[in-house]
Amino acid sequence: MKRSRSISDVFQSSLETGAAWLLAVLWISPLVYAFWAAFHPGEYAVNFNLLAPLTLDNFREALSQAPFPRYALNTFILVSTILVAQLVLCTLAAYAFARYQFRGHKIAFALVLVQLMITPEILIVENYSTLARFSLVDTILGIGLPYMASAFGIFLLRQAFKSTPKELEEAARLEGCGTMGVLWRVYVPLARPTYLAYALVSISHHWNNFLWPLIVTNSVETRPLTVGLGIFGAPESGVNWSVISAATLLSVAPLLVAFLLFQRQFVQSFMYAGIK
Amino acid sequence: MPAAILLIAFTHYPTVATVIDSLFSKATAIRPSRFVGVLNYQRMLDDPIFWKVLANNAWFALGTIPTSIALAILMALFVNRSIPGRSLVRMAYFTPTVLPMIAVANIWLFFYTPDIGLIDQIASWFGFSGHNWLGDPTTVLPAIMVMTVWKEAGFFMIFYLAAMQNIPPELEEASQLEGATRWYYFRRVMFPLLMPTTLFVLVNAVLNSFKLVDHLFVLTKGGPDNASNLLLYYIFETAFSYFETHFAAALTVVLLILLSVMALLQFFLLDKRVHYR
Numbered sequence: 001m002k003r004s005r006s007i008s009d010v011f012q013s014s015l016e017t018g019a020a021w022l023l024a025v026l027w028i029s030p031l032v033y034a035f036w037a038a039f040h041p042g043e044y045a046v047n048f049n050l051l052a053p054l055t056l057d058n059f060r061e062a063l064s065q066a067p068f069p070r071y072a073l074n075t076f077i078l079v080s081t082i083l084v085a086q087l088v089l090c091t092l093a094a095y096a097f098a099r100y101q102f103r104g105h106k107i108a109f110a111l112v113l114v115q116l117m118i119t120p121e122i123l124i125v126e127n128y129s130t131l132a133r134f135s136l137v138d139t140i141l142g143i144g145l146p147y148m149a150s151a152f153g154i155f156l157l158r159q160a161f162k163s164t165p166k167e168l169e170e171a172a173r174l175e176g177c178g179t180m181g182v183l184w185r186v187y188v189p190l191a192r193p194t195y196l197a198y199a200l201v202s203i204s205h206h207w208n209n210f211l212w213p214l215i216v217t218n219s220v221e222t223r224p225l226t227v228g229l230g231i232f233g234a235p236e237s238g239v240n241w242s243v244i245s246a247a248t249l250l251s252v253a254p255l256l257v258a259f260l261l262f263q264r265q266f267v268q269s270f271m272y273a274g275i276k
Numbered sequence: 277m278p279a280a281i282l283l284i285a286f287t288h289y290p291t292v293a294t295v296i297d298s299l300f301s302k303a304t305a306i307r308p309s310r311f312v313g314v315l316n317y318q319r320m321l322d323d324p325i326f327w328k329v330l331a332n333n334a335w336f337a338l339g340t341i342p343t344s345i346a347l348a349i350l351m352a353l354f355v356n357r358s359i360p361g362r363s364l365v366r367m368a369y370f371t372p373t374v375l376p377m378i379a380v381a382n383i384w385l386f387f388y389t390p391d392i393g394l395i396d397q398i399a400s401w402f403g404f405s406g407h408n409w410l411g412d413p414t415t416v417l418p419a420i421m422v423m424t425v426w427k428e429a430g431f432f433m434i435f436y437l438a439a440m441q442n443i444p445p446e447l448e449e450a451s452q453l454e455g456a457t458r459w460y461y462f463r464r465v466m467f468p469l470l471m472p473t474t475l476f477v478l479v480n481a482v483l484n485s486f487k488l489v490d491h492l493f494v495l496t497k498g499g500p501d502n503a504s505n506l507l508l509y510y511i512f513e514t515a516f517s518y519f520e521t522h523f524a525a526a527l528t529v530v531l532l533i534l535l536s537v538m539a540l541l542q543f544f545l546l547d548k549r550v551h552y553r
Contacts, residue, residue: 017359020365021365024369025368027368030383031375117535119487125515125528126528128515128516208377208378226379229378230490230494244382245382245386251376252375252376263363263367266370267434270431270434
């Protein structure tokens with residue numbers, strides 16, 4: 001009896017493993033396919049011949065048709081500007097919310113949390129006219145500005161700061177640290193995992209953001225990768241398939257490589273940020 | 277507080293300004309903008325496209341959310357036990373999440389291309405003839421849903437995985453001793469314990485179904501005949517293609533109301549979640 005059960009157990013678990021792998025293969029196949037198309041000449045796009053010649057022509061073609069390095073640079077500037085501004089602003093705001101009982105702090109915090117629901121993308125129309133008023137349309141700063149005071153960041157960091165023991169702050173004050181010193185020497189180092197989690201989520205979010213940058217930008221000098229790719233891949237531009245695949249891979253490559261290298265941190269960060 | 281200024285400038289002020297703007301008429305060269313009351317809303321209610329995109333959004337949410345949640349739970353169950361190559365499998369599930377929607381749409385566009393696209397090629401091996409997946413009003417929304425499920429399931433899996441790892445293993449051992457089948461264990465023990473996660477994921481999924489329209493730019497542009505148009509994309513079109521900012525403002529108000537309802541819902545549901553613990 002016991003024996004037969006263990007056989008059926010083995011059977012069941014290998015069945016499950018098989019199903020898990022099948023789903024995994026199914027899930028990764030679109031990406032694998034993009035690699036296939038990008039590294040082979042156009043006529044092999046739907047012809048899966050293992051002996052098909054490899055080529056880099058598609059990448060060369062994509063690079064010659066659109067300034068992807070420039071787009072990548074823009075994305076890089078955009079993402080890092082946003083991240084630095086977010087870290088500074090959210091740290092200050094989170095510290096205030098975590099440790100000071102100023103008048104109306106509850107209402108103020110609730111107003112911050114409004115942004116969790118009403119993200120800047122939704123208010124595109126009004127935000128655009130605000131930018132136009134400050135003549136920041138078509139600047140990288142303009143793309144980043146609405147995101148810099150991030151409710152999500154304030155929220156996460158506030159949680160982290162609140163769990164920091166007050167005694168540590170008092171000790172630091174006795175040692176002669178000012179408010180900024182306490183923040184920099186006590187709170188920030190202790191919240192390092194939160195910072196990492198937030199940074200990864202922020203980077204991948206802004207690397208991938210499309211709608212708002214599309215509206216704000218209209219020149220090569222400011223366009224991030226996603227918008228560049230969106231214009232490049234538009235059906236009416238009539239570019240061939242393998243070249244589009246190559247361009248797609250070019251624009252996701254940095255993020256994808258980072259993800260593969262730091263897979264564990266990515267998954268944990270998303271988990272951490274999601275659980276709140 | 278500089279954070280406060282930016283928040284006010286880009287969240288609170290525009291929210292209020294949108295409501296106010298939605299009450300004014302479009303400014304033209306001869307006539308400046310003037311107060312028109314609820315006229316924009318009246319026009320919205322009479323606008324068949326508005327109802328169309330709203331229905332599309334509802335179908336889109338209904339079609340993608342339960343499927344992605346079910347798949348996410350399945351994936352999390354798979355990866356939660358020790359199977360060979362677990363981290364590779366987990367990576368495969370999660371990868372679509374880190375890719376930008378626009379890149380994903382580019383890849384999938386080719387799958388859906390009539391005749392030469394991958395799906396039609398594979399279908400032709402089995403003797404089916406080509407189909408214009410994105411050009412046919414009846415298949416365009418399902419086609420987009422499939423892609424969205426693919427993109428989102430792995431993201432939701434992460435939350436379930438985290439929740440499952442918090443379930444004490446004694447519970448499963450105990451239920452095995454009691455002779456419960458695994459399905460029974462899942463249905464009566466695990467799934468109820470995952471409820472708070474499900475609520476959290478659900479709210480996020482609904483929000484995403486309203487916020488995520490990037491793929492429409494590449495795949496369909498809302499067409500054919502608005503068959504795949506979603507509310508936020510319609511707002512974009514109205515404001516930046518037809519330059520009807522005031523009408524767009526009225527549409528935005530609808531979106532804001534929908535989101536506020538979601539926010540309240542989440543607030544009360546999350547309250548319940550605390551009682552669970």
